[in-house]
Amino acid sequence: MRRRVMSMLAGVTLAASTLFSAGPAAADTPPPEFGTDWHDPVTAAPPVPKPHTKSCEVTVAEAQFKDFTPYKGDYAPPEKCGRGHWGKVVLRLDGKVKGRQYDRLGYLRMGGVEVFRTSTPEPSEDGITWSVEKDVTRYSETLSHDQQVEMLIGNVVNDTYTGIIDVRVTLTFYEPEQRAPASKPKPKPKPKPKPQTHTTPDRVIPLGDGSTGTTLSTPRNSERIVAEVYATGSGGGCEEYWYLTVPDAAPYSCKADKGPYREVQVKVDGKLAGIAAPFPTVWTGGWSNPFLWYVIPGPRAFDIKPIEYDLTPFTGTLNDGRPHRVEVSVVGVPKAQTGWSTPVNVLVWQDEKSDRVTGRLTRHEEGDLADKATYTPGSPTTEHRLDTEGGHRLGVSGYVNTSHGRVTTTVDRALTNTSVHRWTEGEAMDALKAAWTDRETVTTGGRSVRTDRTYTMDGTTTLGAGDRLRTEISLGDRAESVTKRGDRRTNWSVLDDRYDGDATYTANVPRDQRHAVGTSRERYRLIGDAGCHDRTLATAQGTLTEDRLRC
Numbered sequence: 001m002r003r004r005v006m007s008m009l010a011g012v013t014l015a016a017s018t019l020f021s022a023g024p025a026a027a028d029t030p031p032p033e034f035g036t037d038w039h040d041p042v043t044a045a046p047p048v049p050k051p052h053t054k055s056c057e058v059t060v061a062e063a064q065f066k067d068f069t070p071y072k073g074d075y076a077p078p079e080k081c082g083r084g085h086w087g088k089v090v091l092r093l094d095g096k097v098k099g100r101q102y103d104r105l106g107y108l109r110m111g112g113v114e115v116f117r118t119s120t121p122e123p124s125e126d127g128i129t130w131s132v133e134k135d136v137t138r139y140s141e142t143l144s145h146d147q148q149v150e151m152l153i154g155n156v157v158n159d160t161y162t163g164i165i166d167v168r169v170t171l172t173f174y175e176p177e178q179r180a181p182a183s184k185p186k187p188k189p190k191p192k193p194k195p196q197t198h199t200t201p202d203r204v205i206p207l208g209d210g211s212t213g214t215t216l217s218t219p220r221n222s223e224r225i226v227a228e229v230y231a232t233g234s235g236g237g238c239e240e241y242w243y244l245t246v247p248d249a250a251p252y253s254c255k256a257d258k259g260p261y262r263e264v265q266v267k268v269d270g271k272l273a274g275i276a277a278p279f280p281t282v283w284t285g286g287w288s289n290p291f292l293w294y295v296i297p298g299p300r301a302f303d304i305k306p307i308e309y310d311l312t313p314f315t316g317t318l319n320d321g322r323p324h325r326v327e328v329s330v331v332g333v334p335k336a337q338t339g340w341s342t343p344v345n346v347l348v349w350q351d352e353k354s355d356r357v358t359g360r361l362t363r364h365e366e367g368d369l370a371d372k373a374t375y376t377p378g379s380p381t382t383e384h385r386l387d388t389e390g391g392h393r394l395g396v397s398g399y400v401n402t403s404h405g406r407v408t409t410t411v412d413r414a415l416t417n418t419s420v421h422r423w424t425e426g427e428a429m430d431a432l433k434a435a436w437t438d439r440e441t442v443t444t445g446g447r448s449v450r451t452d453r454t455y456t457m458d459g460t461t462t463l464g465a466g467d468r469l470r471t472e473i474s475l476g477d478r479a480e481s482v483t484k485r486g487d488r489r490t491n492w493s494v495l496d497d498r499y500d501g502d503a504t505y506t507a508n509v510p511r512d513q514r515h516a517v518g519t520s521r522e523r524y525r526l527i528g529d530a531g532c533h534d535r536t537l538a539t540a541q542g543t544l545t546e547d548r549l550r551c
Contacts, residue, residue, distance in 0.1 A: 030540035034505075034516040037126035038542025039295045041302075044524035044535040045497070048090050048133045053175040056081035060091075061108065061151045065165040070152035075110055077144055078173050084144035087176035091116055091134045094168045098127025100511070101163025103284040105234050106153030107343070108169060112206035113142045114343040116169075117230045117304040119283050120153060121297065122290045123163050124542075125511075132302045136171070138347065142204045143171065201226070201347035210266070210328025210344040218318045220356045223402050224349035224409075225315050228306035229328055231264045231278050231342050239339025242332070243280045243434055243457065244421060246386050250375045252423060256334055259373030260434075261390035261417055263331040264342070266309050268317065269324050272366055274309030275394045277415045277438040278330070280457055282475060288461055289471035291503035291518040295539045299477040299497045306345070310442050312409040313398030316359025331369065351402045359400035363410070367393035383422045383429070391416040413440040431460040447485050454478045463507065470504040481528075493528030517541055527551075 028039075056078035063071035077083055091108075093116070101123055108116040115136050121128060136143070153165050207214045210229060218225060233239040238254035245256035266274040281300055284293040293301070311318070318324055328342040351357050371390045378384035397410040419434035438453040459473035476498050483491035503518025519540045526533040538546035 028543045028545065030543035030545055032517075032541070034291060034294075034514075034518070034542050036512075037124045038128075039539065039544045040128050041121045041130040041295060041297060042537060042544065043296065043302075044522045044537045046524070046526060046533040046535070048088075048135045050090060050172075051087045051174045051177050053087055053177055054081055055172050055174045057170050057172045059168065059170050060110070060149055061167070061169040063151060063167060065104070065106075065153040065155045065167070066157045068152065068154040070150050073149045075143075075147045075149050077146070081173045082175040084140065085176060086137065086140055086173045088135065088174045089137045089140060089143060090172045090174075091136045092170050092172065093118065093132045094129070094170075095120065095131070096127060096129045096166045097121075097123040097163045099123060099125065099162035099164075101155070101157075101161050101165070103290075104153050104155050104165060105232065105283075105341075106151065107230075108149070108151045109206070109343075110139070110149055111142050111145070111147035112208070113139060113204050113345055114206065114230050114306075115139050115142075117232065117306075117343075118153075119234075119281075119301055119304070120165055121284050121302075122294065124294070130302070134303055138200055139204055140200050141202060143173075202350045203348040205346040205348065207326060207344040207346060210326065210342045211330075211340065213325055213327040214344075215323035216318065216326045216346060217321070217323050218315075218346070218348055219350055220319050220321055221351045221354045222315055222319055222348045223312075223351045223354075223357050223400050223407070225311045225318060226347045227266055227274065227309045227311055227326070228345050228347065229264060229266065229276075229309070229342050230304060230306045231276075231328070231330070231340065232281065232304055233262070233278065233330075233340050234281075234283070237337070237339045239333065239337070240283065241286070242278075242339075243419065244430075244432060246421065247373050247375060250384065250386060252384070253427060256332060256337075258332060258371055259386060259388050260419060260421070261332050261371045261373070261388060263369075263390075263392055263415060264307055265329050265331060266311070266344075267325075267327045267329070268311065268314050270327075271364065272394060273311055273314055273396070274411075275392050275413055275415060276307045276309065277417065277436045277453070277455070278307070279305070279477070280434070280436065280455055280475075282457075282473075287459055287471045287473055288469060289503050289505070289518075291505055291516045291542075292471060292473065292501040292520060294542055295544065296499065296501075296520045296522045296537055298475050298499055310409070310411050311346075312400070312444070313361055313363075313396040313411060315357065315400050316398060317361060319357055319359070319400075332371070351404075353403035357400050357402055359398055361396065361398040362408075363395065363397035365393075365395040378424065380425050383424055386419075386421040388417065388419045388421070388434075390418075407445055410443045411440070413438070415439075428463040429460070430462075433458045447483070449481065449483045452480045467507045467509070468504055469507045470502070472502045473500070475499040491529050493526065493530065496523075496525045498523050521546075 246252040282298040376385040399408040436455040456476035501520040505514040505516035532551035534550035
């Protein structure tokens, strides 16, 4: 998954999850340029918090990926550690690869449920190891039963690309933490029934790739329904770097009808049910410069987060006992063009005191989709320029009649995208400055959760004298979340993950003649009611030069 848009360079090659690394370590003195080996991949994200309870580990997959043959195996849940009622379940991937290899995309499915999607680092000649952790407690219902396992990291191994990707994936199950019993509680009035408040769904229903469309039949007592889509523009072609595509009229190596605006939509029986901005992932060969990513990957590159859509307003429709068509599409992708993968899981919370939950969709307001790309032609001495503005709004409401009364859910979501793409003749200079916002408010009864997501990208690649290729880039992944009950704030958090890199090497020569130099830095901050994490990592020429914790 490498950016190949410059024809002259062809062949140049939370807290829910983390690329696991140890705590702060002593910094090393960097060499004058990259050598044949470098520090193993690390990230500044926090490790998955784990309870201090008894745990049981199960190996889910162990495989060496040399081609596109998936690993298949059998899984059985552990007999101990609170089977089916775990306090937490943590997935861990340990990988190693050496030689020469592109970055590759992979997935892990259990019982058809996609529980993990990842991409891989590019190796050194001497070899690297890396690890990724992810909290997969939300899939406990699936993990409570024997399941078929399928894992694939599609790879090509030959005389040139020699790296075999060797991985082991485990699940660690933690018993729930025991609460101390209260001493002689006073009798209380019988409480009124309340809605389901547990965070782990009662059912997880895999739908496969949503782009082909499929049918969904939910349990008839469902009271909350959430779809998650592991959407990735990847697998070859220009959709790997969709944010750089241009309209057909512009002279650039990657075209896509109107340009770079993308939006991942979910429809139920043909009616728009959810919208979202895809995260602009930069893979570890991205922007024509793997030296940027050898040690510190871009945000989310090794653990691809699914997009979530609250479909609860549609519950009354989905609970009617008939199959309903669910389809995922990506706005902006040319018709019949491949390049996006959109596997879907549907998470269902059930009303255990009802055999059937009825309801109705009461509001559906869709704004006009804005997608305007303005091309300003360049010349042999001036830059070409594409200015893009896009956005969309969707508001839906619906109620369900449950054992604890009528509950109304309202989902309002608004997307924006602005970008300026500049390039010169032959794409010897190629620059993008872009921002995406995805603002969502979900209100259920008297409780509201507002999440404001902002993604940013500011990068420039230039090919100068002596075929020296330089890339400077900054990436941002920010999410602010506030939970309120009425006017009272009950929870808040801010996640701010920023990456900055600058790397230069000689293009179109063998690896040992590239004379590469480069620095990278990541600062990952997560603050809120749950505590504080603030860590900075920095590298130079593949050496870790800074590892600092601020809280």
